[in-house]
Amino acid sequence: MHCYSKLSLLALASVASIASARPSSLDTRGAANEACTNGKAIYITSNTAQNSIVAVPIAQNGSLIVNQGSSTATGGSGASGITASSGAAAGPDSLFSQSAIALAGQYLFAVNPGSNTVSMLAIDAQDATKLTAVGSPATLPGEFPNTVAASDKYKIVCVGLTGATAGVACAPYSSAGIGAVDALRPFALNQTTPPGGPLNTVSQCDQTTLYVTVKGDPTVNNTGFLAAFPVQNTRSSCHAAASVASTGVTSSPSGTAVLFGSEVIKGSTDLFVTDASFGGAVLSVDATGKASTVGKGVIDGQAATCWVAISPATNTAFVADVGVDRLVEMSVTNATILGSPIDLTAISNGDPGLTDLRAAGSFVYALSPGNGTTDASVVVVNALTRAAVEHVSVASLGLTKSAQGMAILV
Ligand SMILES: *[C@@H]1O[C@H](CO)[C@@H](O)[C@H](O)[C@H]1NC(C)=O
Ligand SMILES: *[C@@H]1O[C@H](CO)[C@@H](O)[C@H](O)[C@H]1NC(C)=O
Ligand SMILES: *[C@@H]1O[C@H](CO)[C@@H](O)[C@H](O)[C@H]1NC(C)=O
Ligand SMILES: *[C@@H]1O[C@H](CO)[C@@H](O)[C@H](O)[C@H]1NC(C)=O
Ligand SMILES: *[C@@H]1O[C@H](CO)[C@@H](O)[C@H](O)[C@H]1NC(C)=O
Numbered sequence: 470m471h472c473y474s475k476l477s478l479l480a481l482a483s484v485a486s487i488a489s490a491r492p493s494s495l496d497t498r499g500a501a502n503e504a505c506t507n508g509k510a511i512y513i514t515s516n517t518a519q520n521s522i523v524a525v526p527i528a529q530n531g532s533l534i535v536n537q538g539s540s541t542a543t544g545g546s547g548a549s550g551i552t553a554s555s556g557a558a559a560g561p562d563s564l565f566s567q568s569a570i571a572l573a574g575q576y577l578f579a580v581n582p583g584s585n586t587v588s589m590l591a592i593d594a595q596d597a598t599k600l601t602a603v604g605s606p607a608t609l610p611g612e613f614p615n616t617v618a619a620s621d622k623y624k625i626v627c628v629g630l631t632g633a634t635a636g637v638a639c640a641p642y643s644s645a646g647i648g649a650v651d652a653l654r655p656f657a658l659n660q661t662t663p664p665g666g667p668l669n670t671v672s673q674c675d676q677t678t679l680y681v682t683v684k685g686d687p688t689v690n691n692t693g694f695l696a697a698f699p700v701q702n703t704r705s706s707c708h709a710a711a712s713v714a715s716t717g718v719t720s721s722p723s724g725t726a727v728l729f730g731s732e733v734i735k736g737s738t739d740l741f742v743t744d745a746s747f748g749g750a751v752l753s754v755d756a757t758g759k760a761s762t763v764g765k766g767v768i769d770g771q772a773a774t775c776w777v778a779i780s781p782a783t784n785t786a787f788v789a790d791v792g793v794d795r796l797v798e799m800s801v802t803n804a805t806i807l808g809s810p811i812d813l814t815a816i817s818n819g820d821p822g823l824t825d826l827r828a829a830g831s832f833v834y835a836l837s838p839g840n841g842t843t844d845a846s847v848v849v850v851n852a853l854t855r856a857a858v859e860h861v862s863v864a865s866l867g868l869t870k871s872a873q874g875m876a877i878l879v
Contacts, residue, residue, distance in 0.1 A: 505782070507531045507830030508877045510597035511847065513863070514569050514579050515540070516547035516871040522570065522579055522590060523866045524598040525847070531832040532859055533847060538866045539598040543588035545581025545606045548613065549871050550631075553665035560870035561838035562791050562824050564615040565631070565666035565684070567673040567730035567743075567776050569825070569874025573619035576642070577876060578626050580614040581606055582663070587617055587628050587640075589647050597878050604646020610638050610653040612662040616673045623700055623711035627679050631671035632662030637681055637698070639713040654698065654715060656683060667745065667773070672729045678758065679713045682728040682742060685721075693728045694719045695742070697758035718758035724765050725750055729775040732786070734801045739763060741786045741801050745773040748797070749788050749804045764803025768810075771797075772822065776835075780828040780852035787811075787833050787852065789823035796823065796835060796850060811850060816857045819843050825875035828852060838872040839864075845872045 508527045515521045525538040549563035559565065570579045577590045577600065586606035593599035612632025619626040619642070626647060627639040636655040641648040656671065664670050668686035678697045685693030698717035727745040734741055740752045740760070748768035752760040768774055772792025779786050785807060786799045794817055795810040813820065820843055826835035833850045837843070845868035849858040863872075 505830060506879065507832060508879050510878050511827065511834050512570055512572070512577055512876040512878070513825070513836060513868060513872050514543070514547065514874045515867055515869070516549065516563050516569065516582070516873045517867070517869065518546055518583065520545050520547040520579065520581050520583070521867060522577060522600060523863065523868055524600060525863065525866070526598055531830060531851070532849060533861050535861050535863060535865065537598065538863070539600070540867050541590065541600040543579050543581055543590070543606065544602055545586045545588055546583030547581065547871060548583030548663055550613070550664045550666045550670070553668065559666065561821065561840060562667065562775070562873070563838070563871040564873045565664070565670045565672070566615040566629070566873070567825060568616045568618060570876045571617045571619045572876040572878060573621040573626070576603065576619070578617045578619045579874070580617050580628060582613045582615055585609050585612055585614060587614060587626065587647065589626070589642060592878060603644070607640055607647035607650055609650060610634070611636055613664055615671060618679065620700070625700070625711055625713060627713060629671040629673065629681055631658065631664050632660055635660055635671060637679070639679070651712065652715065654717065658683070668727060673731055678754070679717070680731060680740060682731050684727045684729060684745065687726050687746065692721045693726055694721045695728060695752065695760045697754060697760070699758065720759040722750070722752050722760045722762040724762050730777040732777050732779050734779065735784070739801070741777055741779060741804070743774045743777050743788050745775050747771070748774045749777065749786060749799045751801065751804045764800070764805065766799050766804035766806050768797055768806065776823070776825050778826045778828040778833060780833060782831045783852045785852070787826060787828065787850070789826050789835050791822040791824055793822050794820050796833065798855070808855065811855050811857065813848055813857055813860070816860045817846065817848055818860060820846060820848070823848065825873065827875045827877040829877045829879045832858070834875065834877065836872060836875055838868070838870045841870045845869055
């Protein structure tokens with residue numbers, strides 16, 4: 470059993486050897502005891518018309534203290550995608566994405582899909598639920614931003630957009646706010662604003678090399694892909710700021726179709742990805758940025774496996790399915806399914822399934838936005854014992870079925 474810190478994860482995720490596009494060494498700074506401590510708070514976006522970030526503090530024993538939670542406006546607007554099969558506003562999974570909110574150091578970044586902006590907020594050092602806007606939301610060169618990644622090391626924020634003008638754009642940030650947003654790296658998705666999904670939409674940006682997962686649509690022979698954009702100028706820290714390359718390498722690893730969530734696996738060059746069409750996979754990224762499939766886990770009875778968090782306590786992946794009320798634990802070596810699924814129906818009060826999730830210390834926190842009938846809720850699972858510790862409604866904090874994204878402060 471290993472305990473790695475969030476810090477070392479971020480460091481790997483933005484490793485200096487990006488110049489060779491191959492993060493070869495694990496930066497172990499901070500991989501000390503902090504690694505094993507539980508989180509301080511979780512953050513979720515409401516993705517409502519007045520978009521807000523809801524913060525819920527975590528007690529020392531890992532449980533959530535909902536009555537001490539807060540809600541802070543981002544200064545932008547939420548918006549939901551359109552479920553292609555029904556034409557209705559999407560929810561749960563209103564944005565068809567992982568990482569609608571990202572944490573870097575003491576800053577949170579959240580997408581505002583209804584106003585085509587990204588917001589930056591500072592977390593108070595003494596009170597993890599006290600958030601303050603930093604500057605104004607930054608306007609993006611595209612439509613329907615649905616996923617964001619940020620690098621504390623390089624002070625860069627990147628946003629994936631999946632509307633009629635789709636792609637990725639990045640900007641530097643400082644304590645004064647978000648700087649000039651660069652030009653869109655376009656993706657030809659032929660989408661609308663709001664997009665019809667979940668198929669054929671941008672899924673996630675992961676600040677590594679900047680990795681972006683994009684879902685295909687097998688029904689029309691449209692193959693999903695992983696795009697890798699290297700971070701540049703990473704060594705000249707005194708002068709040129711780091712930036713993200715304007716062109717990337719895209720690949721469609723064999724056996725994948727609807728790439729959704731992803732997380733960089735610590736101590737390796739691999740990514741753990743979810744694929745909504747079958748389950749999870751481990752991808753290896755070569756020196757040119759091309760990804761290939763190392764191992765694939767096909768989950769029996771899955772509906773849409775979309776979100777993943779790697780637990781620092783177990784170094785295993787926990788994946789969530791928007792249509793099945795359980796978590797599945799998988800190997801980060803080859804995506805083999807470990808044990809039986811962690812069934813949550815006994816504790817969850819009718820949740821239809823789970824979306825965004827995060828892990829810190831021994832615990833995994835998973836959001837169930839509900840379906841409009843059931844409350845938006847968070848379930849807490851002990852990664853070591855696999856026991857469901859608690860299930861709490863977060864409806865009192867203004868979260869509904871449009872809630873999306875989760876970040877965790879350690
Ligand atoms: C965890 O801590 C919280 C807050 O201190 C407390 O209310 C709760 O009962 C504790 N849970 C367990 C399982 O000990
Ligand atoms: C783009 O989408 C429109 C409908 O939204 C469709 O009629 C058209 O065939 C699509 N084009 C491509 C190249 O897929
Ligand atoms: C998808 O592409 C394959 C290979 O090009 C082709 O054989 C198949 O008919 C196509 N299917 C659809 C639904 O277009
Ligand atoms: C998957 O990796 C595990 C180690 O994490 C190993 O024990 C197992 O044999 C591997 N399975 C396959 C099918 O390669
Ligand atoms: C939401 O889910 C509950 C429990 O599964 C179900 O009874 C209810 O009909 C669903 N509501 C909607 C609007 O789909």
